[in-house]
Every structure is written in C-alpha cells, then in structure tokens.
Amino acid sequence: MIEYENLHNLNKSLFEEYKTAFNEVLESGWYILGNKVKEFEKQFATYCNTKHCVGVANGLDALNLSLRAFNFEKGSEVIVPSNTYIATILSIVENGLQPILVEPDLATYNINPKLIEQAITPKTKAIMVVHLYGKVCEMDAILSIAKKHNLKVIEDCAQSHGAKFKGQLSGSFGDFAAHSFYPTKNLGALGDAGLLQQMMKRLLIK
Numbered sequence: 001m002i003e004y005e006n007l008h009n010l011n012k013s014l015f016e017e018y019k020t021a022f023n024e025v026l027e028s029g030w031y032i033l034g035n036k037v038k039e040f041e042k043q044f045a046t047y048c049n050t051k052h053c054v055g056v057a058n059g060l061d062a063l064n065l066s067l068r069a070f071n072f073e074k075g076s077e078v079i080v081p082s083n084t085y086i087a088t089i090l091s092i093v094e095n096g097l098q099p100i101l102v103e104p105d106l107a108t109y110n111i112n113p114k115l116i117e118q119a120i121t122p123k124t125k126a127i128m129v130v131h132l133y134g135k136v137c138e139m140d141a142i143l144s145i146a147k148k149h150n151l152k153v154i155e156d157c158a159q160s161h162g163a164k165f166k167g168q169l170s171g172s173f174g175d176f177a178a179h180s181f182y183p184t185k186n187l188g189a190l191g192d193a194g195l196l197q198q199m200m201k202r203l204l205i206k
C-alpha cells in the first residue's frame with residue numbers, strides 16, 4: 001500500500017530546523033501574529049514582487065476578505081471555475097454573492113477563457129480565477145476580458161505558490177490574490193495558515 005500524503009515523511013528532513021524555530025517562538029512568549037508573522041509577510045511580499053501581504057488564518061479567510069473589501073451589492077455575480085475546491089465557492093456565497101460556474105479547458109483543467117464572456121451578465125462584478133494543480137490560468141486572455149467588461153480579478157493561489165505564466169508570478173495579475181498554506185499545499189504550514197496579497201498597480205503582461 002502506498003500511503004497518501006504522509007506529512008510526517010514529507011517533513012522529516014526538516015524536523016531539526018522546525019524544532020529550532022518552535023523553540024524560538026516558545027521562548028518568545030508571543031504566540032499570535034508578532035514579529036515572525038510580520039517577517040514572513042515581508043519576505044513573501046518581496047518574493048511576490050508586491051507591496052502588501054497580510055497573514056490570515058487560512059485560504060478561505062483570504063478569499064472571503066478579498067471579496068468583502070469590494071463590498072459588492074448582494075446578489076452580484078462572480079465567475080468561478082466549476083472544478084475548483086469548495087472553499088472558492090464558499091467565499092462567494094458567504095459574501096451574499098452568486099457563483100457563476102464556468103467549465104475548464106480539458107487541456108489544462110483551468111477555467112476556459114473562451115467560455116467566460118458568455119457567462120457575463122449586467123450583474124457580474126468579478127472573475128475569481130483558480131490556478132489549479134500548480135498551473136496558472138491563461139491570464140492574458142482573462143485580463144483582457146476583465147478590462148473590457150470592467151470586472152475585478154481575484155486569484156485563488158492556494159495551489160500555485162511560485163507558479164508563473166509567461167514569466168509572471170501567479171498572484172501578481174489580479175486585484176487580490178489569496179494564498180493557503182494548508183499542510184498539503186505547495187507551501188504547507190504545520191497547521192492552518194493563509195495570506196492575502198493586494199496589488200497596488202496592475203502589472204499587465206506585455
């Protein structure tokens with residue numbers, strides 16, 4: 001039998017480093033937020049080439065907060081891939097908004113940009129793209145649709161830390177990007193963790 005995602009084995013080679021880090025936190029007496037989180041926010045922002053990153057409890061909270069920040073009218077529509085993880089949809093529903101499911105491109109399993117425009121109605125406010133399985137969506141096509149219809153773009157980067165499209169990092173295309181550090185993700189924490197990244201100016205792919 002091959003065990004599925006044995007995190008003990010996965011993390012084993014780093015146990016000594018983790019123990020040193022745990023001890024630092026234990027000795028510091030500061031167990032929520034504090035300098036360690038601030039340091040990570042800064043390092044991750046530098047890595048993402050962005051100005052602002054804010055650590056949050058998990059990826060769902062990051063998605064939730066990005067939608068809450070826009071304060072869209074209740075019942076507004078958000079376009080989202082039909083084959084995403086449930087948290088993406090939950091963040092839309094929890095904000096009183098309507099998820100509009102768009103099918104993926106079978107060659108990439110990411111949202112099919114060719115099917116987005118026909119899903120847009122006068123109620124559409126945003127496209128929530130999800131870069132599944134470490135593969136970034138076709139952001140040039142998606143950004144040009146968003147621009148044409150004046151829609152916000154939120155990136156669900158729970159599965160795409162460090163992944164690039166045409167040389168540009170995932171998370172740097174939209175108005176907001178939500179990251180998850182759930183233990184099994186590409187960048188996994190030892191517990192629940194997430195982060196919200198805000199773009200100050202949109203970096204359009206040339």
Ligand SMILES: *Cc1c(COP(=O)(O)O)cnc(C)c1O
Nearest residue numbers: 058059060085087088158180182
């Ligand atoms: C894991 C995941 C989330 C939610 O992240 P949590 O940290 O578990 O809340 C959201 N979207 C996608 C695509 C995910 O894979």
